[in-house]
Amino acid sequence: MILTQLPRFHFLVFKNPPPSFNFFPKPKLPIIKPASPTLFSSLSTAEPIPIADFALPDEPKLEVSLDKLFVPPETEVSCNDPNLSTKILKGSNIVLSKYAREAQVVQAEFVKSSVRTEDCPSDGLPEFALVGRSNVGKSSLLNSLVRRKRLALTSKKPGKTQCINHFRINDDWYLVDLPGYGYASAPQELRTDWGKFTRDYFINRSTLVSVFLLIDASIPAKKIDLEYASWLGQNQIPMTLIFTKCDKRKKKKNGGKRPEENVSEFQELICGFFQSVPPWIMTSSVTNQGRDEILLQMAQLRNYWRKH
Numbered sequence: 419m420i421l422t423q424l425p426r427f428h429f430l431v432f433k434n435p436p437p438s439f440n441f442f443p444k445p446k447l448p449i450i451k452p453a454s455p456t457l458f459s460s461l462s463t464a465e466p467i468p469i470a471d472f473a474l475p476d477e478p479k480l481e482v483s484l485d486k487l488f489v490p491p492e493t494e495v496s497c498n499d500p501n502l503s504t505k506i507l508k509g510s511n512i513v514l515s516k517y518a519r520e521a522q523v524v525q526a527e528f529v530k531s532s533v534r535t536e537d538c539p540s541d542g543l544p545e546f547a548l549v550g551r552s553n554v555g556k557s558s559l560l561n562s563l564v565r566r567k568r569l570a571l572t573s574k575k576p577g578k579t580q581c582i583n584h585f586r587i588n589d590d591w592y593l594v595d596l597p598g599y600g601y602a603s604a605p606q607e608l609r610t611d612w613g614k615f616t617r618d619y620f621i622n623r624s625t626l627v628s629v630f631l632l633i634d635a636s637i638p639a640k641k642i643d644l645e646y647a648s649w650l651g652q653n654q655i656p657m658t659l660i661f662t663k664c665d666k667r668k669k670k671k672n673g674g675k676r677p678e679e680n681v682s683e684f685q686e687l688i689c690g691f692f693q694s695v696p697p698w699i700m701t702s703s704v705t706n707q708g709r710d711e712i713l714l715q716m717a718q719l720r721n722y723w724r725k726h
Contacts, residue, residue, distance in 0.1 A: 488697035490515035521717035531581035545592035550632030552598030636666035659698035
């Protein structure tokens with residue numbers, strides 16, 4: 419089974435918008451111009467890096483059927499493959515491809531904050547955007563990915579991020595921290611502006627490889643998260659679902675459901691809007707669950723994007 423992709427990795431095909439969808443006004447579909455290959459160095463022939471085994475004994479897990487796997491392009495899977503389970507990223511539905519290499523973070527630095535897409539870095543490097551509700555743990559996850567405590571600003575007060583923040587990784591690609599949605603301790607007019615420039619960034623940023631949409635797995639699915647994911651799919655914005663706070667086990671606080679149950683419920687609710695299964699990864703900034711898996715997913719998306 420092979421999934422063919424468009425140049426910007428448009429692996430999500432949108433079916434029908436939810437009846438109550440109103441988070442973003444419906445924009446026109448973007449015209450994506452492929453980046454010039456002369457901007458990038460040639461691909462390395464290095465083998466995919468091994469996945470670190472840092473799982474805790476009680477780390478939540480989900481069984482994934484063959485039809486629910488995300489299979490990258492130029493990758494084949496078969497139910498008769500005895501080694502298939504070793505090719506699936508732990509705590510996810512993502513099959514590892516030949517493009518999953520050069521995933522380590524060696525260097526990370528903050529570059530700039532922008533309030534307009536046209537003010538973002540213009541060096542042509544590929545980038546991955548992190549976005550989610552304001553209290554989903556986005557900054558903590560970013561710090562976990564680069565193994566630094568203060569690269570991104572963390573705060574007990576949601577809504578701290580108010581700009582498009584670019585962090586350059588290994589002088590080779592960007593992590594982008596976007597404003598949270600759903601709740602923020604800021605005036606309504608500012609929250610409206612955030613939504614406007616975020617929408618413009620998604621549609622017009624040609625170097626955006628994929629959006630990593632963060633969903634809180636410690637609580638039941640939120641309507642606004644479903645709407646946001648649906649909007650991304652409707653507008654053909656590449657997306658990977660990142661389920662955060664998978665270490666939290668307090669049943670009373672999360673409606674009596676474990677994180678893996680909330681993850682399954684979210685997938686069931688969203689599957690009606692997509693013809694192909696979105697990739698997803700379970701994470702925890704406390705235990706670092708999912709950190710290596712996110713970096714490997716970014717690596718294979720990034721290397722494929724550069725080649726095509």
